[in-house]
Amino acid sequence: MLWELKSDRPIYTQLVEHIKQRVFSGTYPLGSRLPSVRDMAQEAAVNPNTMQRALAKLEEEGLIITHRTSGRSITEDASMVELAKTKLAKDQILEFLEKMQLMGFEQKEILTIITNLVKEMKE
Amino acid sequence: MLWELKSDRPIYTQLVEHIKQRVFSGTYPLGSRLPSVRDMAQEAAVNPNTMQRALAKLEEEGLIITHRTSGRSITEDASMVELAKTKLAKDQILEFLEKMQLMGFEQKEILTIITNLVKEMKE
DNA sequence: ATTATTGTATTAAGCTCCTAATACAGTCAT
DNA sequence: ATGACTGTATTAGGAGCTTAATACAATAAT
Numbered sequence: 047m048l049w050e051l052k053s054d055r056p057i058y059t060q061l062v063e064h065i066k067q068r069v070f071s072g073t074y075p076l077g078s079r080l081p082s083v084r085d086m087a088q089e090a091a092v093n094p095n096t097m098q099r100a101l102a103k104l105e106e107e108g109l110i111i112t113h114r115t116s117g118r119s120i121t122e123d124a125s126m127v128e129l130a131k132t133k134l135a136k137d138q139i140l141e142f143l144e145k146m147q148l149m150g151f152e153q154k155e156i157l158t159i160i161t162n163l164v165k166e167m168k169e
Numbered sequence: 170m171l172w173e174l175k176s177d178r179p180i181y182t183q184l185v186e187h188i189k190q191r192v193f194s195g196t197y198p199l200g201s202r203l204p205s206v207r208d209m210a211q212e213a214a215v216n217p218n219t220m221q222r223a224l225a226k227l228e229e230e231g232l233i234i235t236h237r238t239s240g241r242s243i244t245e246d247a248s249m250v251e252l253a254k255t256k257l258a259k260d261q262i263l264e265f266l267e268k269m270q271l272m273g274f275e276q277k278e279i280l281t282i283i284t285n286l287v288k289e290m291k292e
Numbered sequence: 293a294t295t296a297t298t299g300t301a302t303t304a305a306g307c308t309c310c311t312a313a314t315a316c317a318g319t320c321a322t
Numbered sequence: 323a324t325g326a327c328t329g330t331a332t333t334a335g336g337a338g339c340t341t342a343a344t345a346c347a348a349t350a351a352t
Contacts, residue, residue: 082297082298082299083298083299083300084297084298095301098299098300101299102300112299113298113299114298114299114300115297115298115299116297116298116299117297117298117299118298118299
């Protein structure tokens with residue numbers, strides 16, 4: 047998986063987002079050990095300080111556990127991960143729907159557009 | 170309508186987005202005159218320079234026309250506005266779908282979640 | 293014990309964004 | 323013609339983000 051980073055938002059917030067996605071999708075399994083800050087920083091082509099900041103943020107949210115001198119791991123609390131996943135999903139959906147409505151699309155319209163796009167992507 | 174501005178992204182890009190939404194939804198009708206930079210800045214509680222930057226960006230994209238010393242107006246080119254609207258919508262949908270997929274949601278799942286949320290909002 | 297590897301902290305520099313305070317030139321109403 | 327209004331440009335300063343180069347303490351491996 048790639049670390050796609052744009053310049054329109056702070057990098058560390060994008061790193062937080064990417065790592066969450068990996069946790070939620072199982073790329074980083076619950077309880078598994080994370081690569082070191084330096085390794086992750088290098089893989090993402092980012093300064094270690096920046097990666098450190100993203101990881102600190104994730105620890106603050108409880109998704110990641112730090113073992114002081116022997117690396118980090120993903121939490122084993124499946125229910126909390128599920129909760130965080132649901133929350134992020136809902137937030138993103140609401141933000142998306144709000145944008146579309148402000149642009150003048152009606153709910154019916156939005157649904158049909160998405161349905162068609164999803165169909166397209168399956169082909 | 171409100172000018173909701175968060176601190177996680179540059180303000181001027183958020184202004185661009187807001188103004189686009191107003192054009193696409195008809196709040197600012199095609200060909201209509203825009204309030205002055207200073208007025209818009211005050212309404213959005215933002216520095217005139219910042220609003221100026223957003224408006225310059227919009228002019229660069231062709232959505233807005235500047236009449237040097239007598240204010241600005243929305244373009245009258247309906248087809249170009251429609252094009253820009255469709256493009257922005259599609260971009261936002263794709264970005265959204267990609268995020269959801271990276272989080273581990275399947276397309277079917279996404280559709281049902283949105284359908285349910287839209288139903289909720291109608292009530 | 294020594295060495296490599298952890299997370300963490302610090303300092304300095306450069307960059308963008310944002311604000312503030314002005315200033316100027318052209319247009320419009322009076 | 324005068325005055326109020328346009329967009330525009332400039333300068334200065336502060337804040338946040340990012341990088342770079344280190345340094346330190348604690349653990350793990352040898």
